Amino acid sequence: MPSSGTELITDVGEAKLNLALGSGVAVQITHVAMGDGNGANYNPGFGQTELKRELARNPIERQHMVGSNAWRVTVEFDHDTPAFWVREIGFFDAEGDMIAIWAGADITARQTGAIDYMLDHILNLSRVQDGLVIINAPDDGLFDLAITTGLAIANLQLEQLRQADAIRTAHGQL
Template identity: 70%
Template sequence: MPSTLLTDVAEAKITAASGSGTQVAITHIALGDGNGANYGPSFSQTALQRELARQAIETRHIVGGNAWRVKAEFGPETPAFFVREMGFFDADGDLIAIWAGNDVQARQTGAITYLVDHVLSFSRVAEGVLIVNAPDDVLFDLAVTTGTAIANLQLETLRQADAIRAAHGSY
């Protein structure tokens, strides 16, 4: 079964950041073809076997005390290849987590938008060491929807005021 492993580099960086006020910011997702074959990932990996595309994480939100969901899109212009591995990289470019497995069902990129919607679990890190900080997509969507509704109400009020002035003149 494909699995997502938190790498040794990630464990060391997160442990070092604990209590220091620094952070490990996971910023990018990379896709690779595993050199054309499935494989079991290892904790000691520092790179994908063959990275072929990388995108910034577009959205992320908390799904638990030590897990968050990340989303990214790889557009139709992405080169065509069969995805057998996925890497999650921090702002320093270090591999933090890797998804791969001997039984991965490879899916092809290119010509269509390839969507990544993945839950990252940080269960390898000691309890209380990790603070998952990600925006709440639902709350953000609500804020955008509310802001749009208020703007539309204000525009309608102005439109009606202009119509009343045009029909009756200024007072």
């Protein structure tokens, strides 16, 4: 999504974060929902507890920190997701409460449906104390390390096979 629009922590989100402040319990954001804003762009409000018209919700697939209290979250909505123009995005905790929302009168809506829709969004929680919010999904860095390690092992095995073939060719079949 483009950087225009407004992202804010809802009143429910702020209340949960304030409660977590003294208790040592973190608010775990686990899901992202998208909606069409009931057919129109709008500016989000702190009092919102849900999207104007939620049409799809999925768990967060990957995350990593990109700064102090800023998380990059990745969610894929597959081609079976109903076709609609995305005008609002909600970030929900493990209990189903909307903690943050992104929407705006100035956004350019993007369409879902028929293709896989990859949401790659920076969730800015700069007004929140460190450690109070946890994005509950695998860390991109760990995922990237696993892929890189797997690729390195596969390349090593290919090289060993290539060398074994070269030895057999040079010295005949054993």
